[in-house]
Amino acid sequence: xxxxxIYDAVRTPRGRGRPDGALHEVPPLDLAAHSLRALRDRNxxxxxLVDDIVLGCVMPVGxxxxxxxxxxxxxxxxxxxxPGVQINRYCASGLEAVNMAAAQIMSGxxxxxxxxxxxxxxxxxxxxxxxGWFTDPEVAxxxxxxxxxxxxxxxxxxxxxxxxxxxxYAVESQRRAARAWEENRFARSIVPIYDxxxxxxxDRDEHMRPQTTMQDLAALxxxxxxxxxxxxxxxxxxxxxxEVEALDHxxxxxxxxxxxxxxxxxxxxxxxxGIRMGLKPRARIRAFTSIGSEPSIMLTGPEKVTRKVLxxxxxxxxxxxxxxxxxxxxxxxxxxxxxLDIDPNILNVxxxxxxxxxxxxxxxAMILGTALDELERTNRSTALVTLCVGAGMGTATxxxxx
Numbered sequence: 531x532x533x534x535x536i537y538d539a540v541r542t543p544r545g546r547g548r549p550d551g552a553l554h555e556v557p558p559l560d561l562a563a564h565s566l567r568a569l570r571d572r573n574x575x576x577x578x579l580v581d582d583i584v585l586g587c588v589m590p591v592g593x594x595x596x597x598x599x600x601x602x603x604x605x606x607x608x609x610x611x612x613p614g615v616q617i618n619r620y621c622a623s624g625l626e627a628v629n630m631a632a633a634q635i636m637s638g639x640x641x642x643x644x645x646x647x648x649x650x651x652x653x654x655x656x657x658x659x660x661x662g663w664f665t666d667p668e669v670a671x672x673x674x675x676x677x678x679x680x681x682x683x684x685x686x687x688x689x690x691x692x693x694x695x696x697x698x699y700a701v702e703s704q705r706r707a708a709r710a711w712e713e714n715r716f717a718r719s720i721v722p723i724y725d726x727x728x729x730x731x732x733d734r735d736e737h738m739r740p741q742t743t744m745q746d747l748a749a750l751x752x753x754x755x756x757x758x759x760x761x762x763x764x765x766x767x768x769x770x771x772x773e774v775e776a777l778d779h780x781x782x783x784x785x786x787x788x789x790x791x792x793x794x795x796x797x798x799x800x801x802x803x804g805i806r807m808g809l810k811p812r813a814r815i816r817a818f819t820s821i822g823s824e825p826s827i828m829l830t831g832p833e834k835v836t837r838k839v840l841x842x843x844x845x846x847x848x849x850x851x852x853x854x855x856x857x858x859x860x861x862x863x864x865x866x867x868x869x870l871d872i873d874p875n876i877l878n879v880x881x882x883x884x885x886x887x888x889x890x891x892x893x894x895a896m897i898l899g900t901a902l903d904e905l906e907r908t909n910r911s912t913a914l915v916t917l918c919v920g921a922g923m924g925t926a927t928x929x930x931x932x
Contacts, residue, residue: 534635535811536929537804538797539899540568540721544735544887547651547789552732554652554791556723558587558594562602562648565795568721569644570606573797573809577603581640583614584631585795586623586647588890589654590616598648618891619820620920621858623647625894625927628796629818636815641803646795647891656789656890663921674770674826676763678920679754679781681828682859684767686780688827689865693780696860697747700785700884703857707881708740715880715907719899737788737887752779753786770826785860790887794895811932813902816912817843818927820919829862831924832916833869839914839926847872850928851910854901856893856917857882866916879904893917898927905931 542564545553553561562585570577585599599614619626624647631645662669669675676684686696710716711734722733758764764777797809804811819839823831832855840846847870855866855878867877880900883893894917901913916926 531636532638532800534632534798534815535801535804535932536796536813536815536902537799537809537811538569538573539719539902540565541719541794541896541899542723542792543720543732544737544790544792544889545732546736547791547887549652551652551791552736553723556731558648558650558653559598559602559605561650561791561793562598563606564723565646565721565793566603566606566608566644569795569797570608575797575807577612578609579642579803579807580608580612580644581642582631582634583612583644584627585614585616586618586627586891586894587616588618588620588623588649589656589658590618591659592654594650594654602648619923619925621856621888621890622894622917622919622923622925623891624794624896625898625915625917625925626820628895628898629927631798632815632818635798635800642799644795644797646793646895648793649889649891650791651789651889652791674766676767676826677757678828678858680758680763680767681826682781682861683754683758683777683779684771684774684827685829685865686861687774687778688771689868691780691861691864695864696780696785697744699860699864700747701742701744703878703881703884704738704740704742706879707738707885710880715903718903735886737790738885742784747784750782750784753782755779767826781859781861785884787858787883788887790889792889792892792896794892794899796895796898812906813929813931816928816930820923820925823922823924825922828920828922829858829918830865831918831922832862832866835924835926836870836914836916839928843928845928850912850914851876852879852901852904852913853877854897854913854915856888856897857884858888858918860884862918894925898929902929
C-alpha cells in the first residue's frame, strides 16, 4: 500500500445559512466549483492528471442533486477526463469524501484525487431529502429514532453536563474562533468569494458572534424541549435509556452548530504524482475509519471511532498533538473530552462549528484543513479529525506532517 499525501486544502468562508446570508445568491454548484478552481489555480494544477473528485453533500436534492462532484468540476473548467462522484455520510460527508479519495491512492488505483464537500443550507435546507428514517413510523420505531437535538440533550443528561457547562463551552468556542481570525490563522486556507462584478461577497466566516457572554446564552430558551414533550421524543429516548428519568434540555442555538453555506476541497496524491505536479506534500494521511454507534442517542460515535482509528494506526491519544472534533452540539465535545481524557488546550483550539457554523457536506474537509494549518503554525506533527454522524456513526482521520 502506498502513501497518500495532502498537497493542499482550501475552503470558502462560511456564510449564514438563510436568505439574508452573504452566500445565499451563490448556487451550490458554483460554491463547490469555487473551491475546485482555487485548488487548481493556486497549485497550477493540470486537471487532466486528476483521477477522481469525491465531494460530500448531505442534502443531494434540487439544485444540489444529480452529481455535485462531476458537475461542479465541469463548472470549474476542469478537464473533461476528471470524473466526479457525490457521497453522503451525513455530517461526516466531507471527511469521508477525503478518506475515499485517499483510499484510491493508497490502493494504487489512482495517483491524484480531490476530496471535499459542499452544502448550501440557505438554498437547500435540512430535511429536504426526507428519507424513511425520518418519515416512516415503522423504520423510526425499530431504531428508537429521535432528532439529533434530543440526542444531544440526552448526552448532557446521562453524563451530567449542565446548562452552565454547555454554555461555557460555547462561549469559549466563540472566543477561540475570534482569536484565530484576529491572528490570521485561517489565512492559508480561506478563498474569498466574489460576485460577477468582482466585488467581495464574503471573505470571513459570517456566523460568528465573538461578543457572546454567558448572560447572553442564559437568556435563550432550550431549543428541543417542546419537540421532546409535545412530539413525544423524550419518551422515546427514555424508553431506549430507562436509566434516565427525565431529559434536561440544555441546548439551544447558541451552543449548537450554526446553519451555514460553504465548500471545501483537499488535493491528494502519491509521492510520484507530487513530483510530476511540482508540489511539496504538506502531510500524510496515516489512518482513517468509520464506525456505527447506537442510533437513538446518535452522537456518541467520535469517542468510539477515535479508539478504533488509533488502534489501527498503532497509536494512543498521547501520540496526537491536536484534536479537531466537529462541534455539532456542546455536549458532544464535552463527552469526547471526558471519555478520552483529552486536554482542552489541544482540542478545537481555533473554535468550531458553534462559532463558525457547520455546512453539513463540507465541514469534515474544512476541519481537516484547519488541523493541517494549525500543525504547521505551531510546528507540531499529528492531528486527529473526527465528527459525529447522523443515524449513529463516527468518522475519523489521522494526519501527520511531512
